Amino acid sequence: MTDALRLVDITAAHLDDVIRVRSRSFGPLGVSNREEWIKDAQEFIDGNRYVGVADGNEVVAAGRIWDFRQWWGGRQVPMAGIASVVVSPEYRGRGVGSMLMRGVLARSVEQGFPLTALYPATTVIYRHLGYEFSGGRYRFSFPAADLRSLGGKDVGIRRAGPADAGRFLELVAESHAAGRVNGPLVWAESKVAEWLEDEDNFGYLADDGFVVYNWHDSDLRIDEIVAGSEATARALWATVGSGSSIATNVQAYIAPNDPVHLLVNHEADKHAQLQRWMLRVLDAPAAIAARGFAPGATVEVDLELEDLEVGGNTGRWHLSVADGSGSLAPSTGAGDALRLGSRGLAALYAGTPLAALRRSGLASGGSATADGPIDTAFGGATSYMLDFF
C-alpha cells in the first residue's frame, strides 16, 4: 500500500479490478453471472455513479450509487442508494472504506440527492459518516391454507405481463400517497417491465391492485402486493394461497402494518425476518421540502444541526410544518434550539420518536414540550422497504 491512494470514477477498464475485490468481499461471481454483472456495472458508470479508490493504477475499493426515489410521508424524495461497497482485504482497517464512502457521499451531494440510504453489512463505518437505522425490510410467513380461504371470489383478476408495468406503478403511487407511506423505493418503469417479463414471476392484476409472486424452494414468496380494497386484498392473497396443496407457507415482503395482518385467522410465523437499513440526510432543506408530513401537525421550532461530513447542513435552522408540508430556513433566532447531529436528523426524518433520540444521546436541547408535535409531524406509518439493493 502506498500513500498514493486517490478517489477515481470507475470506468470499464477498472472492472476486472473491481471483480477481484468484489469476489474477496462477497464470494465468487461465477462465470455465468459475469456478463450480467458487467452490464449492470455499466449503468452506474454511464450515470457517473460508480466511485472507487485507486492505489496507483489499481482499483482497491469501489461503491455504487443507485438513482432511486423513496416514499416519505406519501411523497417521492430522490435518494442515493449505496450498494456494493467493497475494499480489498489487504487495504481494510486503514481508513480506505471511509475514504471511499466520503467520495460516494460527495458524489451523491453533487448529483443533487437530498437523501441516501443503504443496507449495512457492518454499521460502525456508516454511523461514523452520519447514517442511522431508519427502517426495515420485513418478510412474514403465512400458512398457505389460511390465505386460500380468504375469499374475494367475485373480484375479477387476470394474469399480468410487462405491458402492465405502467399500471402497476400507478397503483403503487395511488396506494402509497393515500397511505402516506414511508420507505419503499420507486423503480423505473423499464425495471418493473423486466421483473414482469421474468417467467419465474407470476403477476396478477385487479382493477385496484396486483400481486407478483414466485417459488422459493417449496414455499411461495410474494415480492409485492397492493390492494385498494378489502375484496381485492382477499382475492389476491387467496390466489397465492390457492397453491396450498403444494406449498405449505407463503412468505411475503410487506409492510409491518399491511392489512393482511388484520385479515388472516392465524398469526404470521413468529420467525419474521427483518433486515434493517440506514438513512442519511444530505441536503436538509431539500429533504424537508420534498417529503410529506402528517396533515394535522403544526410545528414552528428552531433546530441546531451539526453535520461533520456535509457542511451545508450545519447551522441553526427554523423548521415549519403545516398542512402536510414542511420547510427549513436559516434562523437568526437565539435561545436553546433542539440539537441534532446527522444520525439524529436521519432517525427523526424516519419517524423515530424524540424520546428515543434523547435517551440515546442523538438529540438534546430545545423544549421537551415541543417534542410531541415534532413526533406527530415526522411520524406515521412505520418505514419499510420491499427490496434489497
Ligand SMILES: CC(C)(COP(=O)(O)OP(=O)(O)OC[C@H]1O[C@@H](n2cnc3c(N)ncnc32)[C@H](O)[C@@H]1OP(=O)(O)O)[C@@H](O)C(=O)NCCC(=O)NCCS
Ligand atoms: C466493510 C468495509 C467496506 C470496511 O472498509 P475498511 O477500509 O476496513 O473501513 P475503515 O478502515 O475506513 O473503517 C472505518 C470504521 O469502521 C470500522 N469497521 C470496519 N469494518 C468493520 C467490521 N467488519 N466490523 C466492525 N467495525 C468495522 C473500523 O473499525 C472503523 O471504525 P473506528 O475508526 O472506530 O475503528 C470492508 O471491510 C469490506 O470491504 N468488507 C467486505 C464487504 C462488505 O462487508 N461491504 C460492506 C457492504 S454494506
